[in-house]
Amino acid sequence: MTTTHLDNLATAALQDVLIDVAELASQAKQAHWNVRGATFLSVHRWLDELAEALRGHADSLAERIAALGGWPDACSETLSERTTLESLPFGRLATGQALAAMDAGLERIAAVATSWLDNPAVGHDPVTADLLTGVCRDVQIQQWFARAQQ
Template sequence: MTSTQLDNLATAALQDALIDVAELASQARQAHWNVRGATFLPVHRWLDELTGTLRAHADALAERIATLGGWPDACSETLSERSTLESLPFGRLTTGQALAAMDAGPGRVAAVAAAWLRSPAMGDDPVTADLLTGLCRDVQAQQWLARAHQ
């Protein structure tokens, strides 16, 4: 495989991850604004931290795409057309609904990143593999925190 082909594979992997991470960050912020319930305050605060973590990953993914010569795309149209995440319900969310969504979303992000990591081409791009591994690690930790709140 040529260097250009490897860069294209890495860019595709990063773009897939960017779409779901950007969508999940948006959902976490939406849940942060609309969560209600007996455990409101710790869940509200955690959702704020989760949003920050996801936005930092989105930025790192987008910058790697640009470094490889691609054009990162997290436009709203792209997110709505290509995200693999389930939509967050509109309006008031119980803490249980918000936590369930933030359990499922990180699980999906980790699955997409892990599928790319299993791709033979990732062995030839340790920087992209490192970004995707870090993303998996962090979203799985956040998934654990969502479960621990329930």
Template structure:
């Protein structure tokens, strides 16, 4: 039999995994925003800024849910560096195509991570609701990234 504490611990683990990748992707989106160059610059530059803000809002929601369940959210730079599952963003100037492709890839990984946790029947309904909203939003942003390429 699974206890409420075990369920909370599972939810915290799911949320923490997602927090790490979402916070890292928000940072990458901002880095790309600062360094993007090329065709359709202004549109991509603005979209990357909006994406970073959207992802930061999701990170905040995930972190607050972790705290509400009695956990300690961790998005410290060391944790993000050691535990994220995203590809690194190249240093320096990025063409709009490179920036969009990098965000497409990162958004896909975040969506896949959320979907994987949603398949776990032990994830509680409230956590599943947060993960569903995150998955829906990042899939929409992924569509926007692809449509601009």
């Protein structure tokens, strides 16, 4: 498969979103293990569902990068160096703190994906644009869930 300029932009877009999606999936699992509070059970369960949904998106993003001839990278070093997300605090997390952190991370993923969707070159790759649009749609639904629980 030959790589064109548009493929390079598409893989760059997908890689940027993959990094934050993979990072938030990890943070959601970390929060799942450490959340405490009056609404513990519902938040604990939702965090697990969120981590699973984000892992599914990470897989789709990575497979699209590979299909375009790129090399997806969600190694821990890459995530720590390139994520645009804030770090999750270590230790106990109050339910409201965990929800606010997930809300902020979801907001950031939508912003990164949208910024790439606003790039006309990415729009010329309808499969990548569709994938990024789907990620935006799903993270905004999850963001609604986070906000509804606060």
